[in-house]
Amino acid sequence: MLPNNVETFIGCDATYADASIVLYGAPFDSTTSYRPGARFGSKAIRGESFGIEMYSPYQNRDLTDYAIFDSGDLELCFGSPESALNVIGERTRTILNDGKFPFLIGGEHLVTLGAVREVLPRYPNLHIIHFDAHADLRDDYFGAKLSHACVLRRCDELLRATEPASNSQATFRPRIHQFGIRSGIREEFEFAAKYTNMHRFDFAGLAETIESLGDAPVYLTLDLDVLDPSAFPGTGTPEAGGVSFLQLLSAIQTVRLANVVGCDVNELAPNLDASGASTALACKVVRELLLALAK
Ligand SMILES: [Mn+2]
Numbered sequence: 001m002l003p004n005n006v007e008t009f010i011g012c013d014a015t016y017a018d019a020s021i022v023l024y025g026a027p028f029d030s031t032t033s034y035r036p037g038a039r040f041g042s043k044a045i046r047g048e049s050f051g052i053e054m055y056s057p058y059q060n061r062d063l064t065d066y067a068i069f070d071s072g073d074l075e076l077c078f079g080s081p082e083s084a085l086n087v088i089g090e091r092t093r094t095i096l097n098d099g100k101f102p103f104l105i106g107g108e109h110l111v112t113l114g115a116v117r118e119v120l121p122r123y124p125n126l127h128i129i130h131f132d133a134h135a136d137l138r139d140d141y142f143g144a145k146l147s148h149a150c151v152l153r154r155c156d157e158l159l160r161a162t163e164p165a166s167n168s169q170a171t172f173r174p175r176i177h178q179f180g181i182r183s184g185i186r187e188e189f190e191f192a193a194k195y196t197n198m199h200r201f202d203f204a205g206l207a208e209t210i211e212s213l214g215d216a217p218v219y220l221t222l223d224l225d226v227l228d229p230s231a232f233p234g235t236g237t238p239e240a241g242g243v244s245f246l247q248l249l250s251a252i253q254t255v256r257l258a259n260v261v262g263c264d265v266n267e268l269a270p271n272l273d274a275s276g277a278s279t280a281l282a283c284k285v286v287r288e289l290l291l292a293l294a295k
Contacts, residue, residue, distance in 0.1 A: 008070035009046050009286065011054035011063030019069035020295060022095045026107035026114070028076045028084045029269070031147040035236040037269030041282070042073050042105040044270035049283045058249055059291050066294035069100075081110060081146040088114025092262070096122055101293065105286065106266030108236070109136060109148040112221045116155050119262045123217035124162050127175045128155055129209075129255055131248070132223035133239035135184035135198070137191050148267075152176060156195060177209050179251070180226035183239045202243055203251040210258045220255055220263040222289070224282055234278025236269050245281060249288055256292040263289060 009023055016022070025042025032038060054063040074091055076084040088104070092115045095102040104115050109132070120126050130136075130152055137156070141147035145154065159175045176196040180203065192198035199205045225235045228242035243251075268282040 007046055009068075010049040010052065012068040012070040012290070014067035014069050016069045016071070016098075018067040019100060021066070021068045021101045021103050021290060021293065023068065023070040023103050023105060024091050024095070025073035025105045026076060026084070026088050026111040027073050028078065028106070028111055029108040029236070030078045030084070031081055031110050031141070031144065031149075032108050032236050033141060033147065033149055035269065035272055037271040038106055038108040038236055038267055039078070040270050041107060041266070041268035044279045045105055045268065045282050045286060046070065048276065048279045049286070051280060052283050052287060054287070056288060056291050058288060059253075061291040061294075063287065063290060066290070068290060068294065085110070085114035085117070085146070089118045092118040096262075102262045103290065103293075104262075104264035104266075106264060106268075109151050109221070109223050109266045110146060111266060112151050112264050113146070113154050115262060115264060116158060116219060119219050120158055120162065123261055125216055126159065126261075127177065127213055127216050127218050128152070128159070129218055129220045129258070130176060130178045130223075131180050131221070131226040131251065132178065133180060133183050133225045133242055134223070134237065135178065135181050135188040135192060136223075137184065137188040137196070139187075152178070152196070153191070160195075179203050179206055180243055182241050201241065203247060203254070206251055206254050210254055213258055215259050217261045218255070218258040220260055222263065222265045222285070223267045224265065224285065225267050227281070232278050232281055234269055234271075234273030235267050236272070245284075248285065252285075252288055252292050260293055263293065265289065
């Protein structure tokens with residue numbers, strides 16, 4: 001008897017029954033507005049994860065200490081964003097129904113919507129923490145409502161559709177908290193001023209935001225292009241002026257203090273960085289997030 005050739009993210013080989021965290025990949029980039037390649041992100045992260053260690057000297061924690069299951073990549077229709085979102089949603093729902101933590105790896109940023117559609121009904125008081133270079137608050141992108149440039153706008157619609165009546169205009173409290181944002185059209189920034197808690201350029205204000213949330217459930221969506229392109233060039237829409245890897249690690253340690261109920265990491269396009277350093281960085285971000293969120 002020989003084992004099957006089954007590749008997982010390094011150190012994530014628990015059985016599904018035992019696992020508290022479930023990884024799932026969404027290899028989808030059909031709405032990417034500039035340079036494609038994020039469809040290869042989840043597979044590259046899984047494959048290259050064997051180039052990093054399971055142990056984190058930052059956290060003194062090791063992936064072997066936790067039960068994490070990697071369910072592999074979903075099969076998604078590249079020609080139909082709605083179909084792809086449905087498949088992502090089905091997998092998210094299964095993971096949540098089984099009492100486990102959904103950890104999605106993109107893919108482009110639109111994949112987040114598939115997960116949030118399922119996490120929100122379970123946690124009606126959900127807040128979203130959003131790390132990104134881009135506001136992603138366009139109402140449409142050349143007429144398309146389902147685009148990675150609109151994903152937080154679609155999430156905002158979902159959140160505000162479930163807003164309790166007590167949260168009236170006068171006392172409105174945003175439930176989308178954005179950090180690192182340094183790109184968008186004027187209308188997105190005007191929208192953010194009204195409806196989201198946007199912090200430009202870096203993570204200033206993150207600790208205060210997390211503290212204000214208390215025990216409220218939080219979904220973390222991490223677009224890796226929040227990083228400076230000097231550290232992370234392998235992405236479809238690089239924006240100069242981003243945060244450092246160490247700043248991002250520090251922010252992850254802050255988010256850890258929140259009641260995080262699901263997360264995703266997206267927008268690695270491994271083909272756009274021939275050195276492989278962007279993929280190696282993404283692997284390390286996934287490891288650090290897993291270790292920070294594992295119970
Ligand atoms: Mn982005």
